[in-house]
Amino acid sequence: MGCSTTSVVTSGTTAAVGQANDDKSLRESWDDATIKLGIKEKYFSYDATLFTKIDVEVELGTVLLTGVVPYGDMRLEAVRLAWQQDGVVEVLNEISIDTGYGLDDIAKDKFISTQLFTKILTDKNIKKFKYDFEVQKQIVYLFGISNNQYEIDKVIDHAKSIKGVMDIINYIQAR
Numbered sequence: 001m002g003c004s005t006t007s008v009v010t011s012g013t014t015a016a017v018g019q020a021n022d023d024k025s026l027r028e029s030w031d032d033a034t035i036k037l038g039i040k041e042k043y044f045s046y047d048a049t050l051f052t053k054i055d056v057e058v059e060l061g062t063v064l065l066t067g068v069v070p071y072g073d074m075r076l077e078a079v080r081l082a083w084q085q086d087g088v089v090e091v092l093n094e095i096s097i098d099t100g101y102g103l104d105d106i107a108k109d110k111f112i113s114t115q116l117f118t119k120i121l122t123d124k125n126i127k128k129f130k131y132d133f134e135v136q137k138q139i140v141y142l143f144g145i146s147n148n149q150y151e152i153d154k155v156i157d158h159a160k161s162i163k164g165v166m167d168i169i170n171y172i173q174a175r
Contacts, residue, residue: 032058061089066134109135119158138166
C-alpha cells in the first residue's frame with residue numbers, strides 16, 4: 001500500500017540517533033509504541049485514508065494527532081478511534097480539514113521540516129535527538145519528553161529562527 005504524497009512529505013521528522021532517549025524507561029517506550037501501533041491498526045481497519053493522512057506520536061500515553069483530512073467527520077473519527085486504544089491518557093487533536101492544501105504548501109512544510117531537523121541535529125548544545133516534530137500548514141508541532149529545559153528552549157528557538165514558520169505549538173513534556 002502506498003502513502004499519498006501529502007502524507008509522506010508532511011508527516012514530519014523523527015530521528016533516533018542510537019538509543020539516545022534516556023528520559024523514558026524501556027517499559028514506557030514499549031507502551032508508547034504499542035499504543036501508536038494499535039491506533040494505526042484501528043485507522044487502517046476503519047479507512048485507509050485515516051492511516052495515510054494522519055500521523056500519530058505517543059509520549060507517556062499522550063497521543064498527538066496531526067495531518068490533513070478531507071472531511072470534518074474523519075477528524076472526529078480519528079480522535080474517537082485514538083481514545084479506544086488501551087493506555088491512552090490524553091489525545092491532542094491537531095488534525096486539519098483540507099481547505100486547498102496544495103503542492104506549494106507541501107513544499108513550504110518540507111523546507112521548514114528539513115531546516116529544523118538540520119538545526120537540531122547539528123546543535124552541539126542538544127546532546128540527544130529525542131524530539132519529534134511535525135510541520136503542517138507552516139505550523140511546527142513539537143513533541144517529546146525531556147528533563148533538560150535548556151534543550152527544550154533551544155529546540156523552540158531553532159523553530160522560531162526559520163523563515164516561514166507561522167506558529168509553534170510546544171507539546172514537549174518536561175520531566
